[in-house]
Amino acid sequence: MTQPSNGRVALVTGASRGIGRAIALGLARDGFDVVVNDIERQREELKAVATEIGTFGRRGLPLFADVSDRGSVHVMVDAALAQADHIDVVVNNAGILIANTVENLQEAQWDAVMDINAKGTFLVVQALLPHMRRRGYGRIVNIASIGGKHGAPEQAHYSASKAAIMGFTRVLAQEVGQFGITANCVCPGIIVTDMGRTNLSDQSNVDKWVAVTALRRLGQPEDVVGPACFLASDASAFVTGQSLNVCGGIVLS
Numbered sequence: 001m002t003q004p005s006n007g008r009v010a011l012v013t014g015a016s017r018g019i020g021r022a023i024a025l026g027l028a029r030d031g032f033d034v035v036v037n038d039i040e041r042q043r044e045e046l047k048a049v050a051t052e053i054g055t056f057g058r059r060g061l062p063l064f065a066d067v068s069d070r071g072s073v074h075v076m077v078d079a080a081l082a083q084a085d086h087i088d089v090v091v092n093n094a095g096i097l098i099a100n101t102v103e104n105l106q107e108a109q110w111d112a113v114m115d116i117n118a119k120g121t122f123l124v125v126q127a128l129l130p131h132m133r134r135r136g137y138g139r140i141v142n143i144a145s146i147g148g149k150h151g152a153p154e155q156a157h158y159s160a161s162k163a164a165i166m167g168f169t170r171v172l173a174q175e176v177g178q179f180g181i182t183a184n185c186v187c188p189g190i191i192v193t194d195m196g197r198t199n200l201s202d203q204s205n206v207d208k209w210v211a212v213t214a215l216r217r218l219g220q221p222e223d224v225v226g227p228a229c230f231l232a233s234d235a236s237a238f239v240t241g242q243s244l245n246v247c248g249g250i251v252l253s
C-alpha cells in the first residue's frame with residue numbers, strides 16, 4: 001500500500017524542541033504538512049516550530065495537549081483531523097526522563113515516566129487508529145531508546161517505559177498490518193538535547209559515552225531525522241514491528 005496522493009500530513013508529539021522539533025522540520029522538508037504537539041508550557045517554542053515549517057512551503061499546525069491525558073489526546077486528534085483533513089504519519093516522540101535509583105525512586109516518578117512515555121504512545125495511537133484503518137494507510141513511528149534495550153543506572157523506570165513502547169509496537173504491527181499500517185520504533189542513543197544532557201552532566205560523562213560509541217561522537221537531533229523519515233515514508237513499506245538503533249554504534253544488534 002503506497003501513500004494516498006492527496007497532501008501528506010504528519011503528527012509529531014513533543015515537537016517544540018530537541019528530537020521532535022528536528023523530525024517535524026525533516027518531515028516538512030520531505031513535503032509533509034505537520035501537526036506539531038507539545039504541552040502548554042512550551043507554547044512559544046511550539047509556535048516557533050510551526051512557523052519554521054512554513055519556511056519549507058508546508059503548513060505547520062501547533063496543537064497543545066498532554067499525551068498522558070486521554071481526553072486531551074482525543075481533543076487534539078479531533079482538532080488535527082478537522083483542520084488537516086487526514087493524518088498519514090504519527091511520530092510519538094513526547095517523553096520525559098527523571099533520573100533516580102530504584103531504591104530512591106518515588107512512585108510518582110515511576111508513574112509520570114510510564115504515563116507520558118508508554119501510556120502517551122498508546123493513547124495517541126489508539127485515538128488515531130480508527131482514522132488510519134478507514135483510510136487503509138498509516139505510518140506509526142514510536143521514539144523508544146537504546147535505554148529500553150540496555151539502559152543505565154538511575155534510569156530503570158525510563159528503561160521500562162521504553163521497553164514497553166517496543167513491546168507495544170511489535171504487537172501493534174501484527175494487529176494493524178492487514179490495514180496497510182506499519183508500526184516501528186526508532187531507538188536513539190545519546191543525543192544532545194535538554195533530555196540528553198541528563199547523561200552528560202560533566203566532561204567525564206561525555207568522554208565515557210563517546211568512548212563506547214563506535215562512531216566516537218555524540219548524536220545530534222538531526223541524526224535521528226533520516227531514520228524517522230525513512231520509517232514515515234513508503235521507502236519502508238515492507239518494514240514493520242522493528243526497533244532501529246540510531247546510536248552511532250553503542251548498542252549493536
Ligand SMILES: NC(=O)c1ccc[n+]([C@@H]2O[C@H](COP(=O)([O-])OP(=O)(O)OC[C@H]3O[C@@H](n4cnc5c(N)ncnc54)[C@H](O)[C@@H]3O)[C@@H](O)[C@H]2O)c1
Binds near residue numbers: 067
Ligand atoms: N536525547 C536523548 O539522548 C534521547 C535518547 C533516547 C531516546 N530519546 C527520546 O527521544 C524523545 C525526545 O527527547 P529529547 O531528547 O528531544 O527531549 P526533550 O526533553 O528535549 O524533548 C521532549 C519533548 O517532549 C515534550 N513533552 C514532555 N511531556 C509531554 C507531554 N505529557 N505531552 C506532550 N509533550 C510532552 C517536552 O515538552 C519536550 O518538548 C523522547 O521520547 C526521549 O525519551 C532521547
